[in-house]
Amino acid sequence: MSDYQIISIPKITDPRGNLAVIEKDVLPFATKRVYYLFDVPSDSRRGGHAHKEQMEFLIAVSGSFDVILDDGHHREVISLNKPDRGLLIPTGTWRELENFSSGAVCLVLSSGEFDEGDYLRSYNEFLRSKGAPSKP
Template sequence: MNIELISIPKIEDIRGNLSVIELDILPFEMKRVYYLYDVPSAAERGGHSHKEQKEFLVALSGSFDVVMADGKEQQTITLNKPFQGLLINQEIWRELNNFSSGSVCLVIASAVFDEDDYIRDFDDFLAHQLISDK
């Protein structure tokens, strides 16, 4: 699957830890940053794929699961460390669920919002994957 867990540099100090996301740890230029918070534990976010956009997800606080599919396999990764992020490349279906209380999901995206880049129906995603594989 076209994903990767990436370590974020962590500077440890008795006053608290500091992590820095700079351009050199991401394989794309940052175009948009947003975050999810106050998500009820039973709620799901995501439920889409991108045709071109790549995203880097970090659990700044708490934890949540990222369920991904590429049309051939499915994989679930739990994000729960603010010094580790998940790179999700284009054409990967993603659903975020199982949010812990107080969790915050930071998303760094390779593109500004473009509705035409989204595939929001799983059956359409699978059809798109069949066309892409040819």
């Protein structure tokens, strides 16, 4: 599975604290929606869907969590734990988030506004869209 990207976010280092900046061509899309997950219990899972058109960029701005990516044929686990590195998830990729540390915050920048029609929320529907056999 190689369509995802880990992208380093440009940062300005200063003795007073670091500043990370996402502008210009850091991402391959214009951000149309920003949201974040917080106070997620460590035994909870988030995500559990894919997008037909939207791309998303996930950042662990605090703490850590794992992102399980699935392209219909392979699964891979990516651990996010640095606020100056993010995960670019391309369209048509199933994602699940788990193993949230205490105080974790997941910031998401999306290429589109919320559109329920863009979601694939059933894993078997996702597999069918990829031409892969359904799972029982």
